[in-house]
Amino acid sequence: VYRLWHQLTQKVDEFFDHALAKPYRVDVYSRFVRDFEERLNPLRLAEMGIKISQDIDSAHSLLLPLIVH
C-alpha cells in the first residue's frame, strides 16, 4: 500500500512540474492532495507545499510584473 502512495506522490509531483499545470497547482493541491497528505512522506509533502507556495503571492511574483513591465 505504501508503494502506491509513493507512486501517487510521484505522479502528482510530475504534474506540478509540468509548465501547463501552473495555473491549476494551488487548486489541485488544496482540493486533492490535502485529502491524503497524512499518508505521504513528510519531506516530499514539504517540498510539494513549498513549490505550491511560490504560486501564492511569493516575493518573486510580487516583483516580477515590475521587472517585465
Next chain:
Amino acid sequence: LIASGPADPAQHLEFLTDLLSRITRDKSPDAHVLVLSTLAHAKLLFGDLEGSKTDIDAAWKILDNVDAVENSVNGAYYRVAADYYKVCVTENFCGTSHHVELSRQKPNMRRITGTRCFTLRALTWRRIYHRTNVSYVHMIWHFQPSWLRRSIILANWYVAQLTVSPELRLSLRRFDVVDWCCVANAPHLGLVGRHSS
C-alpha cells in the same frame, strides 16, 4: 502597480505557516526544518527581520539535535541563514534605518505590507539614491534574472570606463539598464565602477 496588484504577502506567509503546523517537529524534524527555513526566507524577503531570525534560531535548534538530514534541508537552512546575515551586514554597513522604519508600524502584517510597498517604490533609482536605503536594493537585485544582472554589470562597466557613446547611453537608459547600474553601484554589492549621469 501597488494598488492594482492582488498580491498579498500575508497569504503567502499564511500558507507556509499552515503547512508548518501540519508537519510537526515530532512527525518529521527534517521536513519541519525545511518548511521553517522557507518560511523564514519569505519573512526576510517581505522585510520581517525579527520574525525571520526567530524562525532561523528555531530551525537551528532542531537541526542541532538531529543526526542526519537530507542535503536539501541543510541547504534551505544555510541559504536563509546566509541571506539573513547578508541583509544585516548590509544594513549596518550602509547605516540605514531599517529597524526604525519598521518599528514605526506596530502590527506585524502592516509592517510587512508597508515594507513591501516601500520595496516596490524603491524600484525607481532616484528614490533609492536619495533615501540611500540600499538594504532593500540588495534583495531586489537578487530577484533579477541572471541575464539582466549580467547586462547590468556589463553596462556598469561600460559606464565606468566612460566608453559609452551618447547614442548607446540613450538606448541603455531606454531599457532601464543605466538605472539598474545605479543599483549595481551600491557599494555592498561589491561591483566596481561609478555611475556617471
